[in-house]
Amino acid sequence: MRRSVSPLALITFGFGIFLLVLAPMLAWYVEPRAKRTPIDTDVTTVFTGPGSYFDTEAVEVRQDQRLTITRHVLGDVGDSDRDTAVWDVSTTIDTPRSLPLKDPRKSLQWTTERWVTDRRTNAPVHCCGEAPRPFQGEAYLKFPFDVEKRSYRWWDSTLKGSVPLRFAGTTEIQGYRGYRFTGSVPPTEIGSRQVPGRLVGAAQGQVHAEEWYSNGRIELVADRRTGRIIHASVSPRLALRAPGGKGGDKVVLLHGKGLEFTPATQRSQVALARDDNDRLELVGRTAPIAAAVTGGVLTAAGVWLLVRGRVRGARH
Template structure:
């Protein structure tokens, strides 16, 4: 009976260890993926913002700098299932992001952009080949790229599953390249543990603009050639198991520099802080908590199975060895037959 029990314990232990390995190293990579048909919305708000607003006067655009604005920036992210890279059960998703920032008081659009890219469904980094990738920072001026080139390298939208306490490259739409997302500590938000990452972009030229002289204090000149400079401090709070950005905020500044001016000496055309509103943060917290509970089956349970299975194997082997030792002490061969009296010797 002891041998039967020991073999049962060994079998259960081996099964638990094997199932843990299967969950962690096969099921987890297959299931810890962003959806192909994603649909999400995030809203950021800011008060006391300075921004360049383009009004229409007598049928012509008329730019002016306004201060103390309340802005709302809405970002929609959807999955494009029509692209050739998208396959059911595959590792690549194609996402389209549309962002629009408006002045709350007037409804005037202050900024808008659309982009599309292919991303790895687990790491969330941009990948190639990608047939339909593009950036449209100004209406009607879409910039595409060769399908074999990664147009928007680095992370976008979220961080990878199993985010680590290290730096990551995160794509910045304004400078058109990845910037360093520096790990900056841990913080609990509404009961959810998050990793805080900070992205600092120093004053960087992002374009050339011909503007009315009156816009930059040179009313004697009908137009002036300027350089547009951008800087930002972007902070995101990321739930590490899922990579979901729970909270995001940007403190940015843009200025126009005329000839002979250095950064900090030009005309400010944007300055302010934008942060996810409470509804977006609450939604992200709920999504993070829901997905963490689902992923725990693939991350926490395997560890418990390995520990429990290891204990069962050790106990089973111990019982089996103890039984063998006991059998060796008393003999395991066939019983001796007693010879009948008078038998020949």
């Protein structure tokens, strides 16, 4: 008796059904799970711009200097897991004198932090030796995935608090479009330090001067899909006041006037954003559409081959 069903028909039909099942799985199951903060990140961003700083050796404020902020973010793969990203962050502020030394210990300012976030939502996770503890907000070194046109709470490490950033439209960085957010920090007392009284106009030999911080303009541009920051600009100001805050600022320790990502940092961040988007586009759109179309064609071809085989079998 002649066989009415060919192996080719069964294989074609079976593979077509497999692709039709795979398409929604890629779009609805795999793609959302691909939207997770990376744990193996190793990124350096550099801000530069004009400003002034207090030279402790010369005991005077040096004006019209070029300041450099360098931030290195290194993911701790060992302490991170499927749900939690642990990032160690080192930030230095350098002057023209300290920058060539390439030694954070000799920088104008050096801080280290350990940030722990939920890999899916970007919300803070209070564990794993986080520092500062606890930090809060929605945006830190990145925004959440699928950035919306609304205000976000951005964590300011110097303020040790969150700052509202308002959506301010879209803009292009190195030819790549992102969402722009802006905000500021009004003069705020953040602590105190012991200094010679004469620095702040006090009669005592040593006093605990008040530290006041402000940031005239914060501007961040984020990639819409991944939340990666492709451009940033800040204008931090740190000053000392006499105990009680009388007389306003007496000594300006640091004043950056529009410190922003260097062109090289912009290009690097944009390249990373493009790469992230390409991967998500492949998993969430390109592959599902290709699987659905190919699966539909193969399923239809398989059905046709099965029917034709049965018809031929019936004739014989």
